[in-house]
Amino acid sequence: xxxxxxxxxxxxxxxxxxxxxxxxxxxxxxxxxxxxxxxxxxxxxxxxxxxxxxxxxxxxxxxxxxxxxxxxxxxxxxxxxxxxxxxxxxxxxxxxxxxxxxxxxxxxxxxxxxxxxxxxxxxxxxxxxxxxxxxxxxxxxxxxxxxxxxxxxxxxxxxxxxxxxxxxxxxxxxxxxxxxxxxxxxxxxxxxxxxxxxxxxxxxxxxxxxxxxxxxxxxxxxxxxxxxxxxxxxxxxxxxxxxxxxxxxxxxxxxxxxxxxxxxxxxxxxxxxxxxxxxxxxxxxxxxxxxxxxxxxxxxxxxxxxxxxxxxxxxxxxxxxxxxxxxxxxxxxxxxxxxxxxxxxxxxxxxxxxxxxxxxxxxxxxxxxxxxxxxxxxxxxxxxxxxxxxxxxxxxxxxxxxxxxxxxxxxxxxxxxxxxxxxxxxxxxxxxxxxxxxxxxxxxxxxxxxxxxxxxxx
Amino acid sequence: xxxxxxxxxxxxxxxxxxxxxxxxxxxxxxxxxxxxxxxxxxxxxxxxxxxxxxxxxxxxxxxxxxxxxxxxxxxxxxxxxxxxxxxxxxxxxxxxxxxxxxxxxxxxxxxxxxxxxxxxxxxxxxxxxxxxxxxxxxxxxxx
Numbered sequence: 001x002x003x004x005x006x007x008x009x010x011x012x013x014x015x016x017x018x019x020x021x022x023x024x025x026x027x028x029x030x031x032x033x034x035x036x037x038x039x040x041x042x043x044x045x046x047x048x049x050x051x052x053x054x055x056x057x058x059x060x061x062x063x064x065x066x067x068x069x070x071x072x073x074x075x076x077x078x079x080x081x082x083x084x085x086x087x088x089x090x091x092x093x094x095x096x097x098x099x100x101x102x103x104x105x106x107x108x109x110x111x112x113x114x115x116x117x118x119x120x121x122x123x124x125x126x127x128x129x130x131x132x133x134x135x136x137x138x139x140x141x142x143x144x145x146x147x148x149x150x151x152x153x154x155x156x157x158x159x160x161x162x163x164x165x166x167x168x169x170x171x172x173x174x175x176x177x178x179x180x181x182x183x184x185x186x187x188x189x190x191x192x193x194x195x196x197x198x199x200x201x202x203x204x205x206x207x208x209x210x211x212x213x214x215x216x217x218x219x220x221x222x223x224x225x226x227x228x229x230x231x232x233x234x235x236x237x238x239x240x241x242x243x244x245x246x247x248x249x250x251x252x253x254x255x256x257x258x259x260x261x262x263x264x265x266x267x268x269x270x271x272x273x274x275x276x277x278x279x280x281x282x283x284x285x286x287x288x289x290x291x292x293x294x295x296x297x298x299x300x301x302x303x304x305x306x307x308x309x310x311x312x313x314x315x316x317x318x319x320x321x322x323x324x325x326x327x328x329x330x331x332x333x334x335x336x337x338x339x340x341x342x343x344x345x346x347x348x349x350x351x352x353x354x355x356x357x358x359x360x361x362x363x364x365x366x367x368x369x370x371x372x373x374x375x376x377x378x379x380x381x382x383x384x385x386x387x388x389x390x391x392x393x394x395x396x397x398x399x400x401x402x403x404x405x406x407x408x409x410x411x412x413x414x415x416x417x418x419x420x421x422x423x424x425x426x427x428x429x430x431x432x433x434x435x436x437x438x439x440x441x442x443x444x445x446x447x448x449x450x451x452x453x454x455x456x457x458x
Numbered sequence: 459x460x461x462x463x464x465x466x467x468x469x470x471x472x473x474x475x476x477x478x479x480x481x482x483x484x485x486x487x488x489x490x491x492x493x494x495x496x497x498x499x500x501x502x503x504x505x506x507x508x509x510x511x512x513x514x515x516x517x518x519x520x521x522x523x524x525x526x527x528x529x530x531x532x533x534x535x536x537x538x539x540x541x542x543x544x545x546x547x548x549x550x551x552x553x554x555x556x557x558x559x560x561x562x563x564x565x566x567x568x569x570x571x572x573x574x575x576x577x578x579x580x581x582x583x584x585x586x587x588x589x590x591x592x593x594x595x596x597x598x599x600x601x
Contacts, residue, residue: 034532037565042558045568046532047521111570114516126515128529162469186508188587189498192528193490228465235468242476246483255595256526257498258490263593265486330597333527333535413600416534417565 001363003074005081010364011091012067013357017445019060019098020350024438026053031431035424044106051105051131057345058129059098064353065174065210069151069167071360072217077158083150090146097139101132123184127191129199130181137181144175162231163213163220166238170209177201189257196252203349204245204273204315211311211352212237212280218304218359219284224292233283237276244272251323255332263325270323274316277308277348284308297362297369299378303355306386310347318343318393330408335400335423343393346385354444367452374450377443384440391433399426499589506575510583513576522567524601526592532565535601540588542599546581553577 001007030049033039040049074081081087104113110126117133119125124134132140148171155164180197216234220227250266284305295301318340322331331337358378362370369375406419414422494500519525522533543549554577558569572580 036563038560038563041560041566042568046565047518047530050521050530051518110518111516119516123512123515126518126520128520131518186503186511187498187500189494189590192526232465232468235465235472239468239472239475243479246479249483255592256528257494257590257592259493259497260593329595332595333524333531335531338531407600408597413598415600
């Protein structure tokens with residue numbers, strides 16, 4: 001570790017992994033509720049479990065992004081973090097606010113939580129992924145702004161690199177677009193239209209900048225390839241991302257009341273969205289092939305290659321699968337969407353955070369890389385989680401194709417619940433894959449506790 | 459990559475391309491918002507609909523259902539539920555009749571204990587959503 005203040009990242013990463021475990025436990029719970037409808041009912045109804053599952057995901061990825069920024073920005077800027085104390089303070093505020101929100105979901109009925117947090121003053125609750133009480137949302141803005149200030153000052157008063165500028169652009173976009181979470185008109189079409197300015201412009205826009213920057217940083221470190229080359233790739237990737245992804249928002253505007261021309265704009269531009277992910281895959285493999293050093297942290301390289309491939313498959317291929325409007329007319333809001341969502345989030349964002357953790361954690365613990373035992377265990381967890389996520393995606397896709405046919409396409413369309421019963425087998429298989437994912441995650445955590453006795457020879 | 463394609467060129471494509479498409483996106487969004495009055499059924503928005511949307515939100519209905527295809531996929535689409543059930547009264551009766559303890563072995567909607575006014579609001583809200591021009595989505599009445 002070159003700068004002492006980089007170590008605040010450790011706090012963020014530990015919290016991220018802890019919340020990740022919670023997310024998966026609730027995921028497995030929901031998977032069971034799909035096949036055993038009364039499981040935990042009425043104590044933890046499906047909607048509560050889902051809210052916990054998705055909100056924990058968002059919060060832990062944000063912890064991961066912040067940790068990544070705190071780790072890589074001092075090293076890139078070649079100076080200590082502007083205010084390490086602020087980073088620590090914000091960590092505790094964010095963790096307490098996040099935990100209190102999740103406990104609120106679990107301990108009181110949602111309507112009660114809305115009342116307790118005075119949702120009526122500025123109603124923002126009850127919209128997918130933005131279920132947090134308004135007060136929590138205000139807290140997120142405060143944390144995000146303090147974080148941006150801290151990272152921004154470090155970048156601006158230090159060495160400016162393409163990696164940090166791109167990262168900062170992505171993080172600023174993240175904070176700016178989140179402000180649309182506070183706009184909640186009664187008019188459902190307007191509500192939905194601008195809701196996507198948070199959700200789509202995050203995950204198919206600025207988050208990809210964050211992902212690209214983190215991946216570029218890790219590749220610079222583990223391959224030793226000339227920074228100039230890597231930065232050129234990074235520019236190309238994020239250019240393609242924004243050129244396709246911004247108008248690509250239109251693929252959400254097909255059936256929610258917006259004008260019909262979005263079917264053209266949305267289909268054409270979102271059909272281009274796989275391209276930046278494909279280039280990212282080429283980028284990662286090219287850089288690793290052209291490496292100028294053999295970094296002892298093999299498993300970090302595995303994660304870096306893995307995230308590029310899985311992001312391309314999950315976000316790129318599975319996104320394209322249902323993005324053209326004539327196809328989406330039948331698949332919109334089915335298990336196909338769920339299949340895509342799972343692999344895209346895992347491939348792009350879960351794996352990029354695990355990549356930077358895998359690279360930086362050993363360094364923050366005083367070694368270049370973990371010993372072979374620990375690395376092998378982490379590799380096992382990589383394969384268990386990744387392969388089981390592929391299967392989760394395939395089973396949900398199977399369920400989705402049948403659902404689309406039986407409920408929407410056949411000459412005698414069946415009702416929603418009738419169809420759900422008929423595709424139950426796929427939900428059971430998905431649940432089994434989910435349990436294997438959980439085993440992979442347990443193994444991942446165990447890999448941190450393997451005793452570091454055997455020195456690595458680089 | 460060839461030397462003829464420099465980092466500076468890549469950077470310019472990034473800044474120029476992003477700015478151009480961001481501006482195009484704003485222009486299209488502006489046009490959309492100005493076309494919405496003819497499409498979004500805003501004439502049907504009453505105080506009861508407003509209450510209904512609030513009830514919809516504070517009970518996290520989107521956590522199980524989809525509305526115009528967006529939300530969770532655990533329970534049926536509700537954008538066209540008034541048409542599917544035939545009347546608002548039928549929708550209200552369904553919501554009211556949910557057993558508090560659930561249905562053994564099956565998915566069941568929680569009993570939210572809504573007042574008559576809130577129930578009417580939810581039904582009015584769902585009817586209003588059903589009147590939005592969705593380019594003929596969903597494909598059939600099953601949602």
